[in-house]
Amino acid sequence: MAFSGALTLSDLNDFISPSQACIKPIEVSKTSETQGAIKVDNSGSYYEVSQDGSETKLETATISLNDCLACSGCITSAESVLVTLQSQEELYSILKQNKIAIETNDLSTHRTVVVSISPQTRASFAAKYQQTPLQVARKLTWFFKSLGVHSVFDTSFSRDLALLETGREFVERYRKAIAKGVLKPPNMNGTAASSSEAAAAATSGGMEVDTPKPRKRIIRRGAAATNDEPAVTVETESAMPMLASACPGWICYAEKTHGYMLPYISETKSPQQIMGSMVKNHFGSQLGLNPDQIYHVCVMPCYDKKLEASRSDFYSDLYQTRDVDCVITSTEVEKMFGEQGQTDMSVFGEVDLDLGYNSVIKDPNTGADQVLIGASGNASGGFLEYVMQYAAREIFGIDGVDVDKAVGVEVKTVRNSDFREVTLEVPGSGEVLLKFAAAYGFRNIQNLVRKVKTGKSPYHFVEVMACPSGCINGGGQLKPLGDNFVAVPLKGWIAQVDGQYRNGVLARKPEENPVLEQLYREWLGGVDTLKAREQLRTGYHAVEQNLVNPLAVKW
Structure with a gap:
């Protein structure tokens, strides 16, 4: 018996865990009559076939956002959900x-x-x-x-606003982490011991420091881990590494399955x-x-x-x-x-x-x-690239860093093409000042989560994206098949889209956009105001799970 052409399986290597069946209750009318069979035609439509041979087309079941119970049984890197409230x-x-x-x-x-x-x-x-x-x-x-x-x-x-705010948030966290002893001060002189001058440089960056007023979320790392893992107090304002927050698939995954990760996630919208x-x-x-x-x-x-x-x-x-x-x-x-x-x-x-x-x-x-203008960096928004060059300048006074061209930093691919490391070192000494990473796809995200959970992550900042190859390969993007163009392999197609992302777009640093300065002044009342934090930052919420009764899941 042949399967319907409408039934396809994809991205199996990127699936998080065996899925639970969707638990949305559906009313089923019971009759004394013997039920008929279900038929699927070549277009993927379903029909109920009665005993007398008549066919009745069945309506497609849909599930809205309010129906979703966040059971975490349907998370993949390229999740396609029928959302009737948004179409x-x-x-x-x-x-x-x-x-x-x-x-x-x-x-x-x-x-x-x-x-x-x-x-x-x-x-x-x-x-x-x-x-x-x-x-x-x-x-x-x-x-x-x-x-x-x-x-x-x-x-x-x-x-541009998101990049600027993420850079500022990272510098705030980094300085707090140094001040509280979460991070060891970098060795700016390349000598054997860290000095108080190095700590002061990392804390102030040679400039006047705004007093940050971030939300404070405290959580015990290791509480959901094995008994031999230490429980460590983690505060949002100094949690390291800071994890990018632009990908809702990653945020959804963290809230549903790894609540202890939330203090590490950037609060920038x-x-x-x-x-x-x-x-x-x-x-x-x-x-x-x-x-x-x-x-x-x-x-x-x-x-x-x-x-x-x-x-x-x-x-x-x-x-x-x-x-x-x-x-x-x-x-x-x-x-x-x-x-x-x-x-x-x-x-x-x-x-x-x-x-x-x-x-x-x-x-x-x-x-x-x-002519279009945009920030430099990868097609997922350039968060890693921008935060690295911003932090290098604001914390250590190092200008001219260009991650795209590997200028001033070491860039290398680790394990697979969806995991990169970018390292900023003291020139001539090999002393690591900042170590960033980009982790795309849930396979890499899971490895990152394990390292953060056990306190073994070597990174200061990680750009996290649920989809392999990042946003350019999002589940809602146009597919490399169709009537209007020649089919190409997926990797080739992603390369084409990535090339178009930069085609004819002038690269400009966000801080060079004069309209942003005007927005901060006229709309937000300044850079580090209460209104700026209300409009540009957010928070996250761990989802309680009940494996015995999935219907008891609470947001």
Whole structure:
């Protein structure tokens, strides 16, 4: 008997653990009649076949975010979940509601619709439709505005804020860790013993130190480990290594299965959620709108971003609205093309990008009106690269570090292509000042978790991403198969998308973006203010699990 072509298995080598069956209770009506058989056709549709041979097509079961009980039985690196509350259908519904509001002259239900597009999505479309990233940005802006969207922005802009805040948070933690004895002061002179001068240099970095006011979370490391592992008090403000927080798949995994890891995770929001804060608060205030009068959609390479947007941490009780109302993936946007009678993006019209939250400037080389700009670093956002060069400068006064070009640091691949180490040393002495790593895919994440759990991690900072190859290979990205281009092997396809991520994009350090300085001053009241921490940082919550009764799981 042949299997249905609709049934496929993938990424088996990256599966975390044997899955529990989904435990959402489903009402089943019982009758005295003998039940029929279930038939699956070539398209993957299911039919109930009664005893008389008649067939009834069965409805597809869906599960919403509120149905998910976080049992951790369905976590993979490229998780695809049917999330009915966040889809293009919801966007269509809001746009239809706006049209009716205008036609009836009842603007009480009208909402300003804003779409924010990730650079990874832009790269995915550029690779498939053989366009430049700037062309894709203009074409997507044209497409969404043709549907009735008011503004289209670029999350590269909010990524600059995320990078800056992550760098500042790391320096805060590092100095606290030195002051509290969590870390041994580095040996700046290359002599045998550490000196008080070295400790002072690491603590102050030769500059005036802002007094940090981070959340304090204390946890006993080793409490869930074997009895021979020591229980060590871990405080968020000095926990090392600091682990990047931009990947919601990794955050979900840590909260559900490794609560003791939470103090190590950076409290800086992801670029998606920082964009949500900016759109609903800063942009809204400029338009004279309350947050609930704006409908904010993010286009992302990852289905887990839907889960991130749904977190209660990013919900306003005052205005009864989320910072990001809806997340749709790259593949869902492409599906929208067909639903609107458009099958080939290359024939779309183009319009200039909206000013404001778009990382675009006039090209200083060619004089072109608009050219995309972005931070250097890998296609997952460049967190490792930026935090390394920022920390080298702020803590040790070392300028000119370039991880991409291996200038001033040693870069090496460890075990596999998804695990890299980057080391900053005292010039000429071999003394390690900073040791960073990038761990992609759950196989590498599990190894990292074990090292941190036992206190054996040699790293100061780790960029953690759930998907192998990172965000550029997110589960919501366009696939390397289709009618419009020649099929290529997966690795080749990822290389193409990665190349498009950088194609025609001018690299610029986040601190060189003059608009960010203005945002900190006008919107947040400064760099280290209470409002800046409220808008740019967040917290995490361990999920209690009950293996005897999975229905008792609590958020």
